Amino acid sequence: QKLVAKPNSAYVVVDKPTAYKDATSYNNFYEFGTDKADPAKYAGTLKPSPWTVSIEGEINKPQVLDLDGLRKLAPLEERIYRLRCVEGWSMVIPWIGYSLSALIRKVEPNGNAKYIEFTSLADKRQMPGLGSPVLDWPYVEGLRLDEAMHPLALLGLGMYGEVLPNQNGAPVRVVVPWKYGFKSAKSIVKIRFTRDQPKTAWNQAAAAEYGFYSNVNPQVDHPRWSQASERRIGEDSFFTRKRKTLMFNGYAEVASLYTGMDLQKFF
Amino acid sequence: MFHPAPRQLQVIKAAVFVAALLPLARLVWFGFADRLSANPIEFITRSTGDWTLYFLCLTLAVTPLRRLLQWPWLIKLRRMLGLFCFFYAVLHFTTFLWFDHFFDIGEMWRDVLKRPFIAVGFTAFVLLIPLAATSTNAMVRRLGGKRWQWLHRLIYVIAPLGILHFWWMKAGKHDFAEPILFGVIVAILLGARLYWRFLRNKTPPLRAAPR
Numbered sequence: 001q002k003l004v005a006k007p008n009s010a011y012v013v014v015d016k017p018t019a020y021k022d023a024t025s026y027n028n029f030y031e032f033g034t035d036k037a038d039p040a041k042y043a044g045t046l047k048p049s050p051w052t053v054s055i056e057g058e059i060n061k062p063q064v065l066d067l068d069g070l071r072k073l074a075p076l077e078e079r080i081y082r083l084r085c086v087e088g089w090s091m092v093i094p095w096i097g098y099s100l101s102a103l104i105r106k107v108e109p110n111g112n113a114k115y116i117e118f119t120s121l122a123d124k125r126q127m128p129g130l131g132s133p134v135l136d137w138p139y140v141e142g143l144r145l146d147e148a149m150h151p152l153a154l155l156g157l158g159m160y161g162e163v164l165p166n167q168n169g170a171p172v173r174v175v176v177p178w179k180y181g182f183k184s185a186k187s188i189v190k191i192r193f194t195r196d197q198p199k200t201a202w203n204q205a206a207a208a209e210y211g212f213y214s215n216v217n218p219q220v221d222h223p224r225w226s227q228a229s230e231r232r233i234g235e236d237s238f239f240t241r242k243r244k245t246l247m248f249n250g251y252a253e254v255a256s257l258y259t260g261m262d263l264q265k266f267f
Numbered sequence: 268m269f270h271p272a273p274r275q276l277q278v279i280k281a282a283v284f285v286a287a288l289l290p291l292a293r294l295v296w297f298g299f300a301d302r303l304s305a306n307p308i309e310f311i312t313r314s315t316g317d318w319t320l321y322f323l324c325l326t327l328a329v330t331p332l333r334r335l336l337q338w339p340w341l342i343k344l345r346r347m348l349g350l351f352c353f354f355y356a357v358l359h360f361t362t363f364l365w366f367d368h369f370f371d372i373g374e375m376w377r378d379v380l381k382r383p384f385i386a387v388g389f390t391a392f393v394l395l396i397p398l399a400a401t402s403t404n405a406m407v408r409r410l411g412g413k414r415w416q417w418l419h420r421l422i423y424v425i426a427p428l429g430i431l432h433f434w435w436m437k438a439g440k441h442d443f444a445e446p447i448l449f450g451v452i453v454a455i456l457l458g459a460r461l462y463w464r465f466l467r468n469k470t471p472p473l474r475a476a477p478r
Contacts, residue, residue, distance in 0.1 A: 026305030134441040241369045
């Protein structure tokens with residue numbers, strides 16, 4: 001299903017976009033299995049329509065939005081972002097959506113709202129991977145409110161000129177390109193504004209390995225591998241060295257969000 | 268009870284040899300057919316690692332199977348299985364050295380020293396080298412059967428290290444199903460040896476049978 005969007009020239013990277021086939025057949029979406037080929041294989045059971053997202057918590061206008069409401073909330077843009085997985089591989093993906101800030105403004109956070117929490121669908125009938133105990137379901141991710149308000153943070157509804165394929169988090173997800181991929185929650189059913197830092201899935205599962213912030217940072221290694229370099233899927237071959245990972249995945253404009261913070265500690 | 272004639276044994280050995288090369292043939296074929304997934308290097312690393320563990324288990328299974336099936340001739344396959352374990356370990360290590368570090372030995376060393384999961388895998392690989400190097404009949408004779416056997420008991424250390432390496436690798440994904448399966452298999456194969464040793468020690472040594 002096509003999704004019409006205007007390219008936003010402010011968000012174009014010089015890198016070549018990853019092949020559609022690679023971006024839709026190799027990714028992590030544990031609700032469908034832990035192998036990176038599993039989402040493409042098993043996400044056919046996901047029903048992305050009808051769909052609603054409940055928006056609640058520390059806001060003046062709690063509401064439930066359906067897909068139509070989400071699509072009409074702000075003009076759809078195409079933005080090409082780099083995506084860096086915490087496992088050391090990367091892609092370049094043309095997303096469709098709009099700044100998450102548009103949605104946040106609409107629901108009017110109150111003074112208590114400091115964080116935003118995203119909850120993904122957890123329905124055993126639609127998601128065969130939920131039977132395995134690898135994570136505490138449902139999948140929960142979160143951002144500090146000022147991070148979520150940054151224009152780069154995207155509410156994603158499509159990619160490659162189409163609605164999101166099931167395996168990539170249909171029908172609605174977030175895309176936070178300066179953080180490792182797992183921070184960008186997929187198939188979101190609930191957005192909650194909170195005072196306290198959300199208990200996010202990977203941080204709960206292994207706090208020493210996955211921090212709440214999880215900004216892409218070549219200087220902070222994962223305990224079991226280096227984050228200094230990455231392999232671009234579909235481009236870096238047997239005969240090329242891995243490419244250097246860039247601070248904040250190359251999105252230096254977000255650095256001001258973290259002034260004064262020790263990023264070794266708040267990794 | 269099946270006991271192959273020398274000719275039959277030759278055929279069995281040849282068949283096992285060809286079969287043991289199939290995983291490599293599959294990688295080559297997938298490479299040409301563009302079927303190594305979106306991340307071919309990861310695919311090759313995983314596949315060669317998996318096959319190292321499969322051959323490790325097969326090698327360790329020879330002794331228990333000989334006893335359970337009463338197939339003493341199986342011992343004739345053990346050296347080849349062990350060498351294939353080493354062969355896939357070499358491929359696995361080469362993938363790591365080539366694709367992860369582009370033959371930068373200094374960088375590779377830092378990785379080995381810094382990361383326990385790589386250090387453990389590396390240790391297991393290094394320990395396999397003397398076993399592969401002393402696998403020929405000439406080396407068995409040079410070392411003497413007793414000493415050779417002691418050296419080759421290193422496999423009892425290598426096997427748990429290999430499982431630990433795999434376990435730590437999977438720990439990041441919180442996905443322990445496969446490491447547990449391998450762990451149980453290796454535990455059974457090693458446990459069987461301990462159990463039989465225990466039985467042997469319990470029963471008094473046999474006196475020479477009267478003629």
